[in-house]
Amino acid sequence: MSSIFWWVILPYIVGTILVLGTLYRFAYRQMSWAAPSTEIHEKKWLRIGSVCFHYGILFAFIGHVMGILIPRGFYLALGITDEVYHAFAIIGGAFAGLLVVIGLVILLIRKIIHTRVRLHSTFADFFTVILVLVVAALGTYITAIYDVFTREYEYRTTIGPWFRSLFTFQPKYHLMESVPTIFKVHVIASFLLFASIPFTRLIHMFSFPIRYPFRAPQQYRSRSHFKR
Amino acid sequence: MRIKTQVCMVMHLDKCIGCHTCSVTCKNTWTNRPGVEYVWFNNVETRPGPGYPKQWENTDRFKGGWVLKNGKLRLRAGGPVSKLANIFYNPNMATIQEDFYEPWTYDFEHLFTAPKKDRVPVARPKSLMTGKYIDKPTWSSNWDDDLAGGNEIAPTDPNVQKLQEHIKMEYEKTFMMYLPRICEHCLNPSCVASCPSGALYKRDEDGIVLVDQEACRGWRFCMNGCPYHKVYYNWNTHKAEKCHFCYPRTEAGLPTICSETCVGRIRYIGVVLYDADKVKAAASVEDPKKLYEAQLSVFLDPFDPEVIKEARKAGINDQWIEGAQNSPIYKMAMKWKIALPLHPEYRTLPMVWYVPPLNPIMNHIENEEELATDGYIPAVDQMRIPMEYLASLLTAGDTGIIRHVLLKLTAMRVHMRAKTVGGVDDYKHSQLLKEADTSVEELEEMARLLAVAKYNERFVIPTGRREMKDDLFYQQGACSIEDLAPPEGMIR
Ligand code: SF4
Numbered sequence: 001m002s003s004i005f006w007w008v009i010l011p012y013i014v015g016t017i018l019v020l021g022t023l024y025r026f027a028y029r030q031m032s033w034a035a036p037s038t039e040i041h042e043k044k045w046l047r048i049g050s051v052c053f054h055y056g057i058l059f060a061f062i063g064h065v066m067g068i069l070i071p072r073g074f075y076l077a078l079g080i081t082d083e084v085y086h087a088f089a090i091i092g093g094a095f096a097g098l099l100v101v102i103g104l105v106i107l108l109i110r111k112i113i114h115t116r117v118r119l120h121s122t123f124a125d126f127f128t129v130i131l132v133l134v135v136a137a138l139g140t141y142i143t144a145i146y147d148v149f150t151r152e153y154e155y156r157t158t159i160g161p162w163f164r165s166l167f168t169f170q171p172k173y174h175l176m177e178s179v180p181t182i183f184k185v186h187v188i189a190s191f192l193l194f195a196s197i198p199f200t201r202l203i204h205m206f207s208f209p210i211r212y213p214f215r216a217p218q219q220y221r222s223r224s225h226f227k228r
Numbered sequence: 229m230r231i232k233t234q235v236c237m238v239m240h241l242d243k244c245i246g247c248h249t250c251s252v253t254c255k256n257t258w259t260n261r262p263g264v265e266y267v268w269f270n271n272v273e274t275r276p277g278p279g280y281p282k283q284w285e286n287t288d289r290f291k292g293g294w295v296l297k298n299g300k301l302r303l304r305a306g307g308p309v310s311k312l313a314n315i316f317y318n319p320n321m322a323t324i325q326e327d328f329y330e331p332w333t334y335d336f337e338h339l340f341t342a343p344k345k346d347r348v349p350v351a352r353p354k355s356l357m358t359g360k361y362i363d364k365p366t367w368s369s370n371w372d373d374d375l376a377g378g379n380e381i382a383p384t385d386p387n388v389q390k391l392q393e394h395i396k397m398e399y400e401k402t403f404m405m406y407l408p409r410i411c412e413h414c415l416n417p418s419c420v421a422s423c424p425s426g427a428l429y430k431r432d433e434d435g436i437v438l439v440d441q442e443a444c445r446g447w448r449f450c451m452n453g454c455p456y457h458k459v460y461y462n463w464n465t466h467k468a469e470k471c472h473f474c475y476p477r478t479e480a481g482l483p484t485i486c487s488e489t490c491v492g493r494i495r496y497i498g499v500v501l502y503d504a505d506k507v508k509a510a511a512s513v514e515d516p517k518k519l520y521e522a523q524l525s526v527f528l529d530p531f532d533p534e535v536i537k538e539a540r541k542a543g544i545n546d547q548w549i550e551g552a553q554n555s556p557i558y559k560m561a562m563k564w565k566i567a568l569p570l571h572p573e574y575r576t577l578p579m580v581w582y583v584p585p586l587n588p589i590m591n592h593i594e595n596e597e598e599l600a601t602d603g604y605i606p607a608v609d610q611m612r613i614p615m616e617y618l619a620s621l622l623t624a625g626d627t628g629i630i631r632h633v634l635l636k637l638t639a640m641r642v643h644m645r646a647k648t649v650g651g652v653d654d655y656k657h658s659q660l661l662k663e664a665d666t667s668v669e670e671l672e673e674m675a676r677l678l679a680v681a682k683y684n685e686r687f688v689i690p691t692g693r694r695e696m697k698d699d700l701f702y703q704q705g706a707c708s709i710e711d712l713a714p715p716e717g718m719i720r
């Protein structure tokens with residue numbers, strides 16, 4: 001029974017909060033939708049922390065797409081054996097994970113010791129940094145330590161198919177029952193994080209200005225013909 | 229031809245008395261909120277001096293404006309792709325602590341509540357950003373006002389550092405002038421091109437450059453993308469803010485707050501017509517010294533019937549065409565050519581123009597009583613403010629243009645003096661006119677506009693083009709930030 005809660009009900013609740021919360025914020029809270037940078041207060045720590053963290057999380061995201069969204073069969077069809085895949089996943093994943101963790105620790109220290117940055121950080125800001133740090137630390141532990149020293153866990157036959165099945169609305173929750181606890185904790189912590197996205201600074205990830213390189217440098221806008 | 233209208237300002241520097249009234253009224257109207265205490269949409273700098281923010285003209289540091297690379301116009305700080313790669317950390321951005329200043333108030337409360345003691349209580353400075361006491365403020369937006377800081381601070385002016393001969397701040401050689409600055413509402417704004425979200429835009433109706441507060445995502449490239457450093461980051465709302473030319477006032481035909489309250493009456497506002505198709509070419513001229521001329525070439529003669537016809541076609545109404553014809557800006561900047569753009573070499577085509585100051589050179593002339601008229605010509609060349617300094621501010625280093633403007637202004641003074649008190653010999657008088665390449669009529673018109681023009685002549689502002697089926701009541705009485713920023717700020 002409990003596995004139905006953790007692997008079916010919780011994911012859908014989180015998904016609903018994420019989608020509806022984001023839409024609500026987009027529609028009614030535009031004024032608060034920004035990347036709340038504190039670079040104007042401090043830039044030396046930020047330079048290392050922010051760059052490490054953000055690039056690390058980009059790599060980690062790509063890694064998760066490769067490991068969770070792309071099925072194992074795809075790699076096998078390409079002739080990539082499990083050994084080769086895991087070697088890459090461990091090296092790449094550990095690198096990305098360490099970048100994220102180091103970056104976050106630097107940012108967290110900065111948030112605590114730099115007076116102006118601390119005073120301008122809200123509860124949500126600390127909550128976000130700490131939760132992302134927990135998720136990232138678990139993920140890095142799994143990749144860099146558990147997979148290397150305990151055993152190489154083949155998540156592409158359990159977590160992967162379960163996660164994909166959420167999107168087809170036929171959740172294969174029983175696949176999650178045999179998963180090692182440490183993986184389960186990582187997944188549940190991540191879902192908590194996803195649920196918090198609409199209410200925190202993390203919202204800025206959805207507005208990465210990907211269209212910028214393709215638009216005209218100068219923008220004219222008419223007062224009369226522009227309607228919100 | 230793609231005709232557009234632009235509201236512009238001219239500042240006649242001769243008349244600026246450095247009173248900061250403009251800055252204070254602007255601040256009280258627009259930036260007296262938490263998050264923008266350090267922001268001055270209008271500021272008045274004493275020159276030579278580093279300005280506000282410190283050394284904003286140092287393009288190596290902030291990388292503002294445009295450069296010409298292989299004949300193509302490029303943002304100095306890097307194009308869109310490099311910006312996206314640097315989006316997590318902007319290496320060229322200024323910080324409050326180093327480049328602006330930590331704003332403060334005073335603990336006035338203490339004066340009332342202090343217990344009876346031997347010593348008089350003091351109101352200690354208290355940071356507006358942390359609420360903590362600041363023992364000793366060391367910098368602000370006007371720390372070097374009136375050359376305070378002398379030969380320690382004034383030589384940090386990037387323009388001074390550029391001059392060949394080193395200007396020593398010796399007492400008898402010192403010079404000083406005021407430079408009031410607002411956003412230039414450029415024709416080729418690099419702030420707009422720097423914004424990844426497309427939140428900054430130039431308004432079609434009047435050319436005012438604005439930040440859409442709902443579209444701004446706080447990426448901060450506009451801050452240093454503007455070579456004049458006139459876009460600011462509100463640390464409370466995490467969005468960019470800038471001078472908006474008091475558009476709620478100009479739409480109603482009123483001058484901006486800074487102009488309305490200017491004590492020296494140095495400011496003039498009017499509209500001009502320009503051809504938007506010519507802007508890019510004008511900003512891409514190879515030789516920086518030719519940029520001033522190129523900039524003038526984009527403006528259209530509002531009396532030309534062809535231009536009027538095209539303007540009507542482009543939806544510009546008669547009130548605006550008339551406004552362009554009576555525009556004091558058109559007269560000073562385009563017709564008489566006595567108002568110059570600030571740092572044309574940034575290639576943004578700035579739309580706030582400056583009449584260079586003349587006063588200090590006249591101090592150089594001894595026994596003016598006996599002075600023959602052509603004595604004024606060499607005087608222009610030996611002025612107190614080095615011509616190279618003015619040229620480095622206003623003409624990308626071309627002293628010829630500055631000399632011509634100063635001669636014209638001198639000729640105006642000499643002529644008006646001859647008219648009222650006499651004592652100027654006719655032959656020399658006409659020689660001065662010839663050298664200044666001007667006529668008596670022009671000088672008298674200039675004297676009228678520069679010295680005696682009344683409110684309605686200084687500010688010729690057609691009201692917002694309301695006939696365009698505009699929803700006038702949209703968000704009436706709304707404050708753009710009231711949703712987000714608690715009025716009392718994040719810090720108690
Ligand atoms: S002066 Fe104003 S319009 Fe020009 S680049 Fe700077 S902010 Fe933009």
Ligand code: SF4
Nearest residue numbers: 245247248250490492
């Ligand atoms: S109010 Fe006018 S005279 Fe006074 S500082 Fe400002 S521009 Fe100069």
